[in-house]
Amino acid sequence: MLKIQEIREIIKLIDQSSIEKFTFESEGTKIVLKKGNGGKFVQAPLVESSPVSQQAIPVNETAQPQMTTLPQQQETVTNTSVEPSNEVDASLHPITSPMVGTFYASASPEADAYVQPGDKVKAESIVCIVEAMKLFNEIEAEVSGEIVEVLVKDGQLVEFGQPLFLVRSN
Template identity: 60%
Template sequence: MLKIQEIRELIKLIDKSSINEFKFENDGAKIVLKKNNLTVASYQQEESQDQPVVQQAAPAPQVQAAAPAKAEPEAKQETPKAEDDASLHKIVSPMVGTFYASPSPDADVFVKPGDQISKDSIVCIIEAMKLFNEIESEVNGEIVKVLVDNGQLVEYGQPLFLVKAE
């Protein structure tokens, strides 16, 4: 079974290559990575060698239907500020998963607009395959805008925050 870091590295390598689809099977585990499609990554663990699990087809349309509806209004809001956005650093999602703005439902958010952050500050958590991954800032600066909602599904490479870098 692949570790989350190995899957991240695969995603980065495939993103930089001209490969559009990558499939890997090992010991009953299967991973499929696709580019140029809303279905970015899927992972499934088979119950047994004789009974393959076919769950990829059902979740994909839900992701495809939900993502454009939320992305379009944000894109329309950001279009007038295109010149400003060019100077801002984007903190992007390193994986597909669920975005969480705070460490627990009753805790304060990690960051909000106006907060000063330093390099390696934790800005959010992304849950992928029941693992909670802390996402750190790559730059020092000020949070200008949070681009996603708490509990929202995010894609690999999707901008999460706009930061005015120092």
């Protein structure tokens, strides 16, 4: 069953996206989030053992970047890190994580990584996915150039603002 903090995080992520309707169902619990004209409400029917049948939570209304949802993947995550090189190069631009979540180098375990060292990217190029609360967010390079280094491993937990890649900008 979801904790209230997890529900709040889902609400915040949906609120910041252009998604109009979101449904989450797990172990007999179903949450439906809808954006409307006059306001938004979250209806969360609780498991039968609860004395309360529904809960409505008002949410602020804004539309920001779109998030993409992908099928849930079951895999073992190891919490390892790759140390960035000690060299400081002024021409290198870090691509940082915009949120706390899990880093994925590709759209699925069978797919090739979006980018690898030596690849050329444009500002709008997708370089990875960061999963937060079962929402898979495509991360753009935001700078044109060449990927010099990948600073995290696939499946690694990342923090807000943590550098993911180094790019030598054009």
